[in-house]
Amino acid sequence: MLKSLIKIRFMAMFSSMFRNSKKGKSYGIGMKIFMGIVFAYILGVMGMLFGSIFYMMCEPFDALGLNWLYFALAGMFSFAICFVGSIFMTQSQLYEAKDNELLLAMPVPPSYILLSRMIALLLMNYLYELVVMIPAGIVYVMFLPVTAMGVIAFLVSVVLLPFLVMTFSCIFGWLVALISSRMRRKNLIVTIISVVLFCGYMAVCTQLYSYMEALVENGVQIGEAVQKSIFPAYHLGKAIADSSVGSLLLFVLCAVVPFVIVYVVLSKNFIHIATAKRGTVRIEYKEKQLKVSSGVKALTMKDLSRLGGNPMYILNACTGSILLLLAIGAAIWKYDDVASIIEMGKGYMGDEVNEVLWALAASLFGACSIMNIVSAPSISLEGKNLWILKTLPIPSGKILISKVWAHVIACVPAALLGTIVCLFLLPFSLKGFLMTLILPLLVNIWQAFFGVIVNLFFPRFDWVSETACVKQGISVMIAMFGGMAIVAIPILLYMFVIKGALDLVIYVWIWAAVFAVLCIGMWRYLMTAGSRRFDRL
Amino acid sequence: MLEIRNLTKKYGSKKAVDQLSLTIHEGEIYGFIGHNGAGKTTTIKACCGIMDFDEGEIYINGMSVKQNPLECKKILSYIPDNPDLYEFLSGIKYLNFIADVYGVSSKDRNERIKEYADMFELTKDLAQPISAYSHGMKQKLAIIAALIHKPKLLIMDEPFVGLDPKAAHTVKQLMRQLCDEGGAIFFSTHVLEVAEKLCDKVAIIKGGQLIMEGTMEEVKGNTSLEDVFLELEGENA
Numbered sequence: 001m002l003k004s005l006i007k008i009r010f011m012a013m014f015s016s017m018f019r020n021s022k023k024g025k026s027y028g029i030g031m032k033i034f035m036g037i038v039f040a041y042i043l044g045v046m047g048m049l050f051g052s053i054f055y056m057m058c059e060p061f062d063a064l065g066l067n068w069l070y071f072a073l074a075g076m077f078s079f080a081i082c083f084v085g086s087i088f089m090t091q092s093q094l095y096e097a098k099d100n101e102l103l104l105a106m107p108v109p110p111s112y113i114l115l116s117r118m119i120a121l122l123l124m125n126y127l128y129e130l131v132v133m134i135p136a137g138i139v140y141v142m143f144l145p146v147t148a149m150g151v152i153a154f155l156v157s158v159v160l161l162p163f164l165v166m167t168f169s170c171i172f173g174w175l176v177a178l179i180s181s182r183m184r185r186k187n188l189i190v191t192i193i194s195v196v197l198f199c200g201y202m203a204v205c206t207q208l209y210s211y212m213e214a215l216v217e218n219g220v221q222i223g224e225a226v227q228k229s230i231f232p233a234y235h236l237g238k239a240i241a242d243s244s245v246g247s248l249l250l251f252v253l254c255a256v257v258p259f260v261i262v263y264v265v266l267s268k269n270f271i272h273i274a275t276a277k278r279g280t281v282r283i284e285y286k287e288k289q290l291k292v293s294s295g296v297k298a299l300t301m302k303d304l305s306r307l308g309g310n311p312m313y314i315l316n317a318c319t320g321s322i323l324l325l326l327a328i329g330a331a332i333w334k335y336d337d338v339a340s341i342i343e344m345g346k347g348y349m350g351d352e353v354n355e356v357l358w359a360l361a362a363s364l365f366g367a368c369s370i371m372n373i374v375s376a377p378s379i380s381l382e383g384k385n386l387w388i389l390k391t392l393p394i395p396s397g398k399i400l401i402s403k404v405w406a407h408v409i410a411c412v413p414a415a416l417l418g419t420i421v422c423l424f425l426l427p428f429s430l431k432g433f434l435m436t437l438i439l440p441l442l443v444n445i446w447q448a449f450f451g452v453i454v455n456l457f458f459p460r461f462d463w464v465s466e467t468a469c470v471k472q473g474i475s476v477m478i479a480m481f482g483g484m485a486i487v488a489i490p491i492l493l494y495m496f497v498i499k500g501a502l503d504l505v506i507y508v509w510i511w512a513a514v515f516a517v518l519c520i521g522m523w524r525y526l527m528t529a530g531s532r533r534f535d536r537l
Numbered sequence: 538m539l540e541i542r543n544l545t546k547k548y549g550s551k552k553a554v555d556q557l558s559l560t561i562h563e564g565e566i567y568g569f570i571g572h573n574g575a576g577k578t579t580t581i582k583a584c585c586g587i588m589d590f591d592e593g594e595i596y597i598n599g600m601s602v603k604q605n606p607l608e609c610k611k612i613l614s615y616i617p618d619n620p621d622l623y624e625f626l627s628g629i630k631y632l633n634f635i636a637d638v639y640g641v642s643s644k645d646r647n648e649r650i651k652e653y654a655d656m657f658e659l660t661k662d663l664a665q666p667i668s669a670y671s672h673g674m675k676q677k678l679a680i681i682a683a684l685i686h687k688p689k690l691l692i693m694d695e696p697f698v699g700l701d702p703k704a705a706h707t708v709k710q711l712m713r714q715l716c717d718e719g720g721a722i723f724f725s726t727h728v729l730e731v732a733e734k735l736c737d738k739v740a741i742i743k744g745g746q747l748i749m750e751g752t753m754e755e756v757k758g759n760t761s762l763e764d765v766f767l768e769l770e771g772e773n774a
Contacts, residue, residue, distance in 0.1 A: 283627075285663035290633045290646055298637030302623065309625040384621035390587035392638045393610035536589070 001108060005116035010123075031474070038477055043131055050077065051135035053212055058143050060216040067144070069223045071154075072237030073215075074136035075161060076230070081132060082125040082165040083172075084197075089124065089467070090166075090173035093117050094266075100274040110274075111267035118166060118263070125162035133158050149243035156248060157236050160255040164232060167258040170266060174273065195315065199326055295394045299402035300409065303378060307410055312467040313377075316476070320371030321414035327364065328414075328421050338425055351427075355505050358432020361422050362508060363491075365415045365440035370487045372444060375407035375451030376479035377470050379537070383461045386537065396531035400452055404526070407448035415440035435508055442515040443487070449522035450486075451479040456533050538563050538598060538690050538721035539584060545592035546579050546745075553579045554590070555745040561690075561723055561738070564716045568736035569725040570766060576745040577725040578618065581694050584723065585615040597690055611639070614683035618694040618725075620675040624668035628659065628678050631667060632685060639686035646685060653681040656707055672699040680708060684715075691715060693724035697731060709735055733762040741769055 054074065061070045094117055103113050137154060140146065204211065215222060227234045232254035239248035266273065293301065307313050315322070331338055345353035382389060389399050419436045426432070455475040463469035470476065490511045494500075498507065539561040546554040554576040561567045571577050582588035584595055586606040595602040597609040623631055629650070636646040654660040657677040667675065676699045683691060691712070697705050712722050712735065726732050732739055733753065739762065740750040748769055749756055757765050 283664040284661050285629060285665075287651065287660075290629070290636070290643065290650070292643045292646075293637045295638045295640070298634050302626065302634055305630070306623070306625050384619075385623055387587060387615075387617055387621070388623070391585055391610060391615045393607050394638055395607060 002112045002116060005103075005108065005112055006119055009116050009120040035474065035477070038481060041481075043127075046131045047135050050132050051139055053077075054136045054139040056212050057216060058139050061219055062144055064219045064223075066219050066223045067241035068234070068237030069219060069226060070140065070237065071136065071157075071240040072226050072230070072233040074132060075157065075233050075236040076226075078129045078132040078161055079165055079233075082128045082162060083169055085128045086121055086125055086165065087169045087172055087176065090121055090169040091176050093121060094170065095174060095273060104271060104274065110270035111263075114263065114267050114270050118170075121169075122162050122166060125165050129158065129162055129165075133161075147243045149245070150240050153239040153243065153248045157240060157251060160252060161236070163259040164255040167262050170262050195311075195322060199322070203326070295392075296398050296402050296405070299394070299399060300405040303403055303406035304409060306381060306466075307374060307406065310466050310470070313374075313470045316470050317374040317377070318372055318410060320368040321411050323371065324365060324368040324414045324418055327368070328418050331425055332421065335425065342427065354427045354429040355432045357426050358422065358429050358436050359504050359508050361418070361426065362432070362436040362439040365418050365436060366443040367487060369411060369415055369440045369443040370447055370483040371480065372407065372411040372447055373451055373476055373479045373483075374410050375403050375448045376455055376476045377473045378403040378406065378452065379455040379459050379534070380461060380463065380469050380473055380475065381466060383463060383469070386461060396534045397527040400456075400526045400530055400534060401523075403452050404445070404448040404523075407451060408444055411444045411448075412441060415444060431505060435505065435512070439508060439512050439515075442512055442519065445519050446486075446515050446522075447479070447483050449519055449526065450483060451475070452526065453522060453530060454478045454482065456530055456537075459537060538565075539567075539723055540596040541580070541584065541593070542595070543593035544580065544583060544590055544595065546576075546583060546588070546590040552745050554583070556593070557742070557745070557747050558593075559740050559747060559750055561721050563689075563719050563721055565737045566712055566716055566722045566735055567724070568732035568739040569723065569742065570727070570729065570732055570739065570762075571725075571742035572770065575742045577742060578694055579745075580742070581615075581692055581723070581725060584692055585613065586610055587615070611686075612688060613690040613692060614686070614688035616676075616679050616683050616691070616693040616696055618698065620672070620679040620699075622667050622675055622678060622682075624666065627664050627666050628670070628674075629663040631678065632663070632682055635682045636685050641686050649685050649687075650681065653684055656711075657681065657704055673701055673704065676700055677704055680711075684711065688715075689720050691720065691722045691724075693722070695726060696724055697726065697728060729761075729763045729766060733757065741766060743770065 054070070057070055057073065061067060094114070100113070104110065133154075226237075232251055235244075235247040235251040235254065238244045239251055307317070342353065342357065345357065349356065392399075416437075418440070419433070422436055423433065455473075458473070458475040458478065460469070460473060460475075463473075490507075494502075494504070494507055541557060541559050544554050544557040545552060557576070557580060559567075569577050569580070579588065583590045584597070584602065586602045586609055598612055600608050602609050623634075626634065632650050633646065636650075641649070650663075651660070654663060657680070659674065659677050659681070662670070662674060667678065670678065676696075680696070683693075696708060700708065709731075712724075716722060716737075736753055738750070738752050739756050741748050741756070749765070753762070756762065
């Protein structure tokens, strides 16, 4: 029975990745290879990032005799990445899964249902964990000697660390579900908290190397702090670096005992937890005059409401705009550095630097804008509601254009704000200002059209949660990486073919014109063949 | 109001609907009955312009659904068997969205929402997100949304599922009122007693083919609709 439950969970996971929901068939081998390459690329990039961090730590910590701290930090990084990556998934998979009631009505022990879900989540955590632990292990082996006991301790730790993560994410997931259900503006609050956390994460990433230097410089003090306050991390590090059997046993106990306790408690209360109405805040309707809008505006606002109501959608689909806002904030915060760069540039290029700075700003805003993918899952997100759009007396072309509008309205304000801030930070240049105004706008419009078109070709309506649709959809990946590849073309051309033979400002204008023409072409497609394709969905 | 001529819809080589023809006039409540998988929902979806079909024609108020889908959609309303609505919107925002799309004036939408929401005792819950609604509340909201633009033709797939007895009674009254005002209703149901009491005409479909059609008296004669239905099911088994 447990085997069947686990099997069905894995089938659900893999079918959401490798099956065309409309045709009910698996994607072709070409698509699977493409997806494999994309996954390998993402994992490779993250692995390289962590590898470089461990490379910086490895020998200095060895010199200080703090080898255990090296693995303790690796364990803490793994814990953090697994926890952040799985907490919302834990909430939706364990406590709010759509099939909870269906399975509970069957003669299946609740403990089996819970275990099958936990195993699926554990698998996901292993994926996250290996991105950190494999580079940590490789870098260590490259520079320092290892013992057989150390290798065994490393493998045991890798296997058991996700159990510790699961313990915490089960508890936090339950708390998040409980608290958020009692808040009046829960989506807004969760969105704000998520964006703040994301901003904090990005701020840490941008300062990572200076933090790492500080970490190495203050290794002894940090080691003492970890030893005193983070018991499992200390023993994980000691077990691997010092081949300590005692520490390994202590870490095993730290990982397994709380997990078993949480599992037993949740099993006993699973029916109550999974079926409890957590008490929503009741909002009573007060009659008021309703605003009248056009059909397209109503459709656009509907899509924006969906975006605003889902923090995961915002974080995953508006990444470019969030990064852009961070960059604007950093530029204002560090204005002295910006001013000194301008002065330095003037020393080399005179007043010509003005336009170059604006061109760089336009390119940065454009590059950020390509990371916005609001429109890419917008058709898939209609899911079971697709019948509503199909019965409305609105041409399909206009429905598709409303999705383009929703993307543009969600993403363009950040670029506009950036342009306004540049007016105050950079020496004025009319041509540069216009370029910074128009190029990111065009990139956002391009990405909006591109996302809708990609989603028309790769829709999937059988998702179990909106988060899964936004995070795992093939159209999202294609829009994101396809968009990046398209932006990379002009950049690579300029670097390796044009090689400065053409003025940068003129070059950017030429590409702006190319994007404009492509946008017109995509608009035309959506109004004609794209509409027919939508009708057939 | 609704004319279906030789409708055929295939899924691969299987015919879900086979040469089906029927006509619904203004003022008629037309019941559509048949066992599960008989082709009711396929026929209904084809009438609403949300499912392509292979052969035949469907006319709404004289307009072809294939040639003029938007004009047809303007005068019809569809209520599906499962009210999957936008759960991220509140009830009132959903109704306002539907009113916007159908171009209902500010005055009319305010009046109609108040009238129907009061009728279904949903007014106080309109500010709640649809995700917090029960199945019955969603069904009521879907019905209000369907009526907000005063459709001439109402097409419903199992409209009474999930409704409490009072709401079901209200729906029946509204159905009769819509037909008395010159509209028409085409709906599927498994509740034969309801069909018998409510419908002016009835059609029985089996294996995608229409096996009986006519006024309620013509179809059931001196027996009950249930007897006729079960007898026909047995004969054609």
